[in-house]
Amino acid sequence: MKKKELQGVKEIARRANVTIATVDRVIHNRPGVSEKTREKITKIIEELNYQPNLLARRLASGKIIKLAVLIPAVTAETEFWDAPLRGIRRAETEISPYGLQVSMFFFDLNDKSSFTAQARAILASPVDGVVLAPTFVAEAQAFTEDCNRQRIPYVFIDTTIPGQANLSYIGPPLFQSGYLAGKLSTYALREASQLLVVNIATAIESYTYQQTEAGFRAYLADHHLPHPVLRVDIHQTDEPSVFRTLQPLFGDSSTIDVIFVTNSRSFLVARFLEKTDLPRKPLLIGYDLVQENAGYLTNGLIDFLICHQPEDQGYRSIMTLYQSLVLAKPIDKEQYMPIDIVTRENQAFYRN
Amino acid sequence: MKKKELQGVKEIARRANVTIATVDRVIHNRPGVSEKTREKITKIIEELNYQPNLLARRLASGKIIKLAVLIPAVTAETEFWDAPLRGIRRAETEISPYGLQVSMFFFDLNDKSSFTAQARAILASPVDGVVLAPTFVAEAQAFTEDCNRQRIPYVFIDTTIPGQANLSYIGPPLFQSGYLAGKLSTYALREASQLLVVNIATAIESYTYQQTEAGFRAYLADHHLPHPVLRVDIHQTDEPSVFRTLQPLFGDSSTIDVIFVTNSRSFLVARFLEKTDLPRKPLLIGYDLVQENAGYLTNGLIDFLICHQPEDQGYRSIMTLYQSLVLAKPIDKEQYMPIDIVTRENQAFYRN
DNA sequence: CTGAAAGCGCTTACAG
């Protein structure tokens, strides 16, 4: 009577007096097992506190899990998206040995129809999970409805749409991010100061900008700061458009001491400041350590960049699907990124 | 003639007209293979751009890889170490399915001999890799020499010793961290201001404090700020000792407008400020979002906490060994953490 | 409803 110490399904099978095939059926809730043996096996599984060996599982099932990613293409103007892309690639190399595969689909931030076309391409072939930036609200909703119908889980990255069935949102806490910008503003406030909020984007209606600005104003209100807040929306992202809009605001008697740019295009404002002769440089707060911003941070025209670890956002978006699909872990619906303050002094060590 | 598409070692073996055992020998550079077949197999491996299946490898070799961690015990006074510990635990659960095992060894920050005793305990049983905080220089060196001799790789966390054979250092860039503190100081500087650097620790001689203070002073020098910098070393970390030392510095005519505490014990200074009636609260800059500091950040007695993602330091230390030992990846000798600025406004989202 | 067998891509003795 030698009882070898068996492991896993074998040990369960031995104790239950069945074969491992039956054990496997119970583990995966597959039909074709009598209630009696199902109960017996379930009990043993609990007794043993059985944890499946994931390596063996992935090795045995030849299946490849397919993930798709739908984000803006990286251009000179939208360099921001390079960082999430890097994070996605890093996650991919990390999990590809375990039988996962990631396909990229890029859309044009200036063209809603490109989003729809790419979304369609994703659903044209089999896919087990999706990461997307739901920049265009209506188009994104049409897509997620299809996903819901086909029971394909999806994760929002960088932007969110409230009230969706997304597995998770991975991105900044927008309101609080603007709130911090409000705080940073105070370092430059004098009695007569005015503040200026600048939105430079083609999709100004975005939930993102509203939330961010609301947070910014909330800080000032909470601290009873009476300084007026101006705001300009610049719909075209080219340099002439930006200059044309800003010039009238910075006359000789301008008291704008703080400029808050609500996205990564603060370098356009810095460029304006660079070419304009002002008696006193306003404090300039922007978003994201993209290359052009980095230069202006170094030379002092931009004072603060608020960042939300874009590389990590990309990484986490993939890993979240991995954890849900492969490890069956529960997932937090909101995964807020930290609100990082990047200055000239710490920028070299920032993980972008 | 049906040629099935074989994978991995099988395909290599088929092409080389040998068995997979021989292929395995070549892959692992084991002896007992004729030069001729070794060459033939090596060539095929290159042609195929063969990537071993790590799952299969770990599954087949029953071996368990053992890691040991040597860090300070978490106490009320050294709560900082709770965060790296959490990161280590997170990494452990992530990699334990792949046959890794982590053992913890804690030493007492007030007792060098406890470090040595724990170091000895680590080497008493088989171990494949070590993470350690080399707080006590001489003791740590004695230990790492043993590791060198036994060819056990080790990673430094949070603190480093220059010129060692450590696989990697994972922690803050100290000088630059102090430099940033210098920058933050300037928000409170008036013409007559003095600045105060406070070291509160039992091991004042540490390389860490020297570097940090050097960076702090360097910022002021680089920007031609003529304000005097005082410095006090407080060797005992109890409240009375701290109060006794600080009191004389904050007389009625004190012009100290900035206090920079070089480690996580800024809450002790905050407590002093809380109980002392000063005409004008100095700007207080400290390190690490430990609980006691968090409270003073919220109520405004501490203005800035500089943090270096301690949880992530722990996580990375283990993952670095994993990547080296299991995936045979090359490792950066310096893995500098970002220099994060935590304020009342963004503290809720900080990943500590 | 249950089982016997092959196989995932490797490693590990052991035999010759």
Add this chain to the structure above:
DNA sequence: CTGAAAGCGCTTACAG
């Protein structure tokens, strides 16, 4: 110096 075989802990048809 090389090979034949068993096995790691699972999954997947297929048979009954």
